Amino acid sequence: MSDSGDSGARASEAGARDGGNGRENASPGAKDSGLLQFLLNLAMLVVFAALFVAAGALPDSRWEPLGSGTFPRGVLAFLMLLNLISMAQAARQALPELRIGFSRMVEIALTTVSEARLVIAVFLTFGLYLLALGPLGFGISTFIFASAVQIFLGPKTVKSIVVALILAAAVSFGLQYVFASVLNVFLPRGTLFQV
Amino acid sequence: MFEGFGVGLGEILQIGTLITMAVGIVLGIIAGSIPGFTITMAIVLTLPLTFHMPPIQGIATMLAVYIGGLTGGMISAALLGIPGTPSSVATTFDAYPMSRNGEPGRAMGIGIFASFFGTILSTIVLVLAAPQLALVAVRLGPWEYFSLIVFAMTIIASLVGSSMIRGLTAGLIGMFLATIGSDPIMGVQRFSFDLRMLSAGLPFLAVLIGVFAVSQLLTEVEDLRKVRQGGALISGKIVFQPLRFMMEAVRRPVNLLRSSLIGVFIGAVPGAGGSIANLLAYDQARRASKTPEKFGTGIPEGVVASESGNSATASGGLIPLIALGIPGSAVDAVLIAALMVHGISVGPRLVLDNPDLVYAMFVAMFIGAFMMLVIAMSTMRYFLMVTDIPKHIIVPLVLVFCVVGVFALNNRLTDVYLLFFVGGLGYLLRKMDYPLAPLVLGVILGPIAETNLRRALMTDADWTLFLTRPISLGFLVLAVVSVVVFLRHRYRYAAAETSGS
Numbered sequence: 001m002s003d004s005g006d007s008g009a010r011a012s013e014a015g016a017r018d019g020g021n022g023r024e025n026a027s028p029g030a031k032d033s034g035l036l037q038f039l040l041n042l043a044m045l046v047v048f049a050a051l052f053v054a055a056g057a058l059p060d061s062r063w064e065p066l067g068s069g070t071f072p073r074g075v076l077a078f079l080m081l082l083n084l085i086s087m088a089q090a091a092r093q094a095l096p097e098l099r100i101g102f103s104r105m106v107e108i109a110l111t112t113v114s115e116a117r118l119v120i121a122v123f124l125t126f127g128l129y130l131l132a133l134g135p136l137g138f139g140i141s142t143f144i145f146a147s148a149v150q151i152f153l154g155p156k157t158v159k160s161i162v163v164a165l166i167l168a169a170a171v172s173f174g175l176q177y178v179f180a181s182v183l184n185v186f187l188p189r190g191t192l193f194q195v
Numbered sequence: 196m197f198e199g200f201g202v203g204l205g206e207i208l209q210i211g212t213l214i215t216m217a218v219g220i221v222l223g224i225i226a227g228s229i230p231g232f233t234i235t236m237a238i239v240l241t242l243p244l245t246f247h248m249p250p251i252q253g254i255a256t257m258l259a260v261y262i263g264g265l266t267g268g269m270i271s272a273a274l275l276g277i278p279g280t281p282s283s284v285a286t287t288f289d290a291y292p293m294s295r296n297g298e299p300g301r302a303m304g305i306g307i308f309a310s311f312f313g314t315i316l317s318t319i320v321l322v323l324a325a326p327q328l329a330l331v332a333v334r335l336g337p338w339e340y341f342s343l344i345v346f347a348m349t350i351i352a353s354l355v356g357s358s359m360i361r362g363l364t365a366g367l368i369g370m371f372l373a374t375i376g377s378d379p380i381m382g383v384q385r386f387s388f389d390l391r392m393l394s395a396g397l398p399f400l401a402v403l404i405g406v407f408a409v410s411q412l413l414t415e416v417e418d419l420r421k422v423r424q425g426g427a428l429i430s431g432k433i434v435f436q437p438l439r440f441m442m443e444a445v446r447r448p449v450n451l452l453r454s455s456l457i458g459v460f461i462g463a464v465p466g467a468g469g470s471i472a473n474l475l476a477y478d479q480a481r482r483a484s485k486t487p488e489k490f491g492t493g494i495p496e497g498v499v500a501s502e503s504g505n506s507a508t509a510s511g512g513l514i515p516l517i518a519l520g521i522p523g524s525a526v527d528a529v530l531i532a533a534l535m536v537h538g539i540s541v542g543p544r545l546v547l548d549n550p551d552l553v554y555a556m557f558v559a560m561f562i563g564a565f566m567m568l569v570i571a572m573s574t575m576r577y578f579l580m581v582t583d584i585p586k587h588i589i590v591p592l593v594l595v596f597c598v599v600g601v602f603a604l605n606n607r608l609t610d611v612y613l614l615f616f617v618g619g620l621g622y623l624l625r626k627m628d629y630p631l632a633p634l635v636l637g638v639i640l641g642p643i644a645e646t647n648l649r650r651a652l653m654t655d656a657d658w659t660l661f662l663t664r665p666i667s668l669g670f671l672v673l674a675v676v677s678v679v680v681f682l683r684h685r686y687r688y689a690a691a692e693t694s695g696s
Contacts, residue, residue, distance in 0.1 A: 040627060051371070051386065061381055064653040068378035068385060071645040075370050082364045089360070119413050123619065126409075126594055130611050133598070142598075146591045153416065154587035167588060171595050185603050 034093020137190025223263020304440025369637020409618025462511020476504025
């Protein structure tokens with residue numbers, strides 16, 4: 001039932017040793033760091049506790065023994081209990097990690113963020129695409145998103161850029177046409193273009 | 196009975212019906228294989244197309260989409276590690292590692308044959324034992340349903356492997372997410388904080404696609420070098436040997452039969468469907484195995500259990516539908532709507548008033564299963580082409596399909612905004628090593644658990660009824676046994692590791 005022993009400390013030490021430069025051995029990741037697990041569980045505990053308090057304000061019913069807040073409160077109480085157990089487990093791994101010093105911790109955190117920069121970039125682009133769906137409509141926003149991400153992630157050759165543009169056109173304007181004409185489902189048309 | 200089958204056969208073996216069924220199978224496979232397209236959505240989108248057809252042709256076509264969809268869900272589960280539908284969550288556990296180990300053809304071949312045998316076996320059960328099984332399923336009251344959910348939650352603990360705490364936490368987070376929006380009984384707004392986006396609750400599809408698809412796709416772009424190289428998601432030579440795959444499935448008759456029967460039973464329980472059956476069948480196969488530690492590494496037993504289990508729910512769900520007019524799943528609810536559109540009243544008199552329709556449905560299930568086998572095996576090569584598509588193409592295009600799938604269900608832009616946040620949450624939980632399947636299971640089970648708990652106590656405030664009603668007690672005992680067995684297994688594993696080191 002216990003989690004991965006003292007792997008967190010080992011992983012953090014490995015990350016500290018290579019100073020965040022060696023991509024092969026670094027990337028201890030959240031799951032390997034006891035300290036990070038402890039802090040994340042603490043954050044979750046605070047959120048669950050706040051929701052538990054909020055659920056207390058939900059009304060009771062005169063028709064049933066359980067009100068609308070009882071079930072979610074039960075779930076949140078159980079979650080808080082599990083969080084406390086997780087924190088107790090993580091604390092054993094977190095203590096050795098504290099010895100590596102604050103500056104090292106910051107360095108490891110920055111390395112982790114740096115390694116995830118591609119994920120962050122794609123995720124944020126995805127968010128911008130979703131925001132653009134309303135004003136620009138499905139066709140234009142999807143074409144821009146699909147072609148931009150393909151070109152950004154893929155090899156920078158003429159062939160792959162042409163393929164990216166063709167596929168982007170197919171999944172944007174092509175899909176919009178198929179959904180509208182065959183299935184009678186109208187994907188967002190864009191508020192900017194509505195008269 | 197045989198006379199009824201003759202009539203049903205005559206109704207289905209019409210050229211027009213066979214053609215629309217074949218098209219339905221293909222559409223079902225395509226829809227099921229695209230993450231973001233659930234089978235329910237495919238059936239809903241098919242419904243308007245069947246309005247102009249005769250009732251039997253329309254229902255047979257929709258059943259074909261259903262059968263195709265159950266198989267299609269396996270394709271993205273095996274090739275991308277993303278369950279195309281909730282019914283194929285457990286398929287990712289072994290089919291995906293098998294594909295990653297260089298055997299994508301084998302993973303899909305075994306899955307297709309397991310689906311085929313699951314459908315055939317369950318349809319035989321449907322025909323022979325429908326009334327008896329329906330009687331058992333219908334006797335479940337709110338006490339039994341709640342205890343069934345408690346049992347299902349304990350299964351989560353044994354599914355997640357390394358940490359019961361994390362598995363349960365993920366499951367409970369899913370249950371909590373399902374409480375956002377309107378209270379199922381009083382209609383009070385909960386945890387929506389006056390945000391329009393949250394007032395209708397978290398749509399299950401947005402949670403499913405966000406947690407599985409978006410987080411998985413983000414994981415795929417972690418390694419900069421592999422993405423830039425344009426490497427395919429799955430490497431290795433594709434081997435295509437239908438006979439060998441069939442034998443690999445057939446050589447596991449106990450697993451096939453057990454998983455199919457689990458699928459039939461779970462399918463017959465209203466509210467529980469393929470999404471639970473595949474996990475339960477997988478779990479039972481692992482428990483029965485002499486080498487349970489190999490599950491999750493890409494072994495045929497896992498693929499056979501999951502795929503035969505989920506495919507068997509299609510026929511299982513038809514049992515309460517035909518016998519009592521109660522839908523076994525969301526797809527069955529759409530089938531009931533289709534029958535009502537054609538002026539056919541669904542209920543206990545369906546068999547008496549429309550025997551031709553009922554037997555035609557039985558025959559359609561058999562013929563649909565054979566059609567699926569032929570179509571899936573002959574077109575598998577084309578689906579395997581997915582393996583050659585590099586990540587820099589797959590990631591943005593599948594993200595677009597995810598958006599389309601979430602938007603098309605309710606035509607709400609707020610749902611796609613939720614997809615973004617749920618996707619981010621799924622990625623963070625994945626990085627923290629939390630299993631994601633329990634979270635999705637929690638979202639399904641949460642509302643069922645809450646509704647039945649509150650109904651039970653509204654009917655009778657006596658809590659001891661959960662322990663005095665035999666079926667309810669049986670489920671609770673199974674839940675305790677499940678936890679004890681898991682803890683014992685973990686203790687032994689930890690002791691063996693300690694002595695080994």
